[in-house]
Amino acid sequence: MANGFNDQMEKHHVLIWNADDPVIFGRIEPYDYTIEKLAAGKSLYQEVITLNNDQDSKSKEEKSAEGLFIHKRDEEKNNLKKFRKLVKQLLKKNHEASSNLHLNVPLPSKYADWINAAKYFYTGLLNHPEWVSLISATGCTTESLTANIEALLEIETLHENHLRKTGDTQRATLARNKKFDELKLFCSDLRALAKLLFTGDDAQYLEKLGIVVRKLNANIKE
Numbered sequence: 001m002a003n004g005f006n007d008q009m010e011k012h013h014v015l016i017w018n019a020d021d022p023v024i025f026g027r028i029e030p031y032d033y034t035i036e037k038l039a040a041g042k043s044l045y046q047e048v049i050t051l052n053n054d055q056d057s058k059s060k061e062e063k064s065a066e067g068l069f070i071h072k073r074d075e076e077k078n079n080l081k082k083f084r085k086l087v088k089q090l091l092k093k094n095h096e097a098s099s100n101l102h103l104n105v106p107l108p109s110k111y112a113d114w115i116n117a118a119k120y121f122y123t124g125l126l127n128h129p130e131w132v133s134l135i136s137a138t139g140c141t142t143e144s145l146t147a148n149i150e151a152l153l154e155i156e157t158l159h160e161n162h163l164r165k166t167g168d169t170q171r172a173t174l175a176r177n178k179k180f181d182e183l184k185l186f187c188s189d190l191r192a193l194a195k196l197l198f199t200g201d202d203a204q205y206l207e208k209l210g211i212v213v214r215k216l217n218a219n220i221k222e
Helices: 002-018 022-031 035-090 095-100 111-126 129-134 142-197 200-208
Strands: none
Touching (some): 002 035, 002 142, 022 142, 035 111, 035 142, 111 129, 142 200
8 A cells, every 4th residue: 555555645635734725725614614624634634644654563563473473483394394304214113103193194284284283293202202212313302302392382472473463453454544534535525626616717726735637738820
C-alpha cells in the first residue's frame, strides 16, 4: 500500500488544508462545510497518520519475529538432518532402534509435523541410553540431546511470538484501513462539491485543492 497510500494522503492533505482558503471556504461553508467540519477532517487525517505509523511499526516487528523464527528453525532443521543421517547409519543393524526412531521415514516438511517428529526423535534417543552409547562417535550425550530438545522449545516460542505479531499487524491494518476509508469518503464528498461549485474561470480554485483540471488548447486560425 506504501507509495499509493502516501500519494493519496498527500492529495487528501492538500484538499482539506487548502479548503481554508477564504474564497474556497466562503463557497463551501453554506453546504455545511463549517470550520468545525474541516477541523474534523483534519483530525481524521491525523488519526489515519497515527494508525498508519502504528501499522508500520507492528509490521516491522512481525518481520523481525518471522526472521528470528525462520533462522532458528532452518538452523535446527539442518542440524537434525545431518545428525539423523549419522544415527541412521550407525543404528542400521539395530532394527528396534530404526523402527522406534522412524529412521526410515522421511521427515515431514510442514512445520507442525516437523517439530513433533524432531521432538519424538530426540526424546526417543534420550529414553534409550543403550542406543546413545552406540552412537557415541557422533558426540551425542544425554546433555546434547537435552540441549537439542531445548532448542526445539525455543523454536516453538519464536513461532508463537511470530503468530502473535502477525495478529497484531492484521488488527492494526484493519484499524488503519477502516479509518482511511472514512477519510477517503470525507474527501470524495468535498472534492465532488468543489467540482460543482468551481467551474469556468473559477476552476483555478480546483487546482489549489489538488484537483486536476483539463485545459483545452484553443485552436488558432490564421
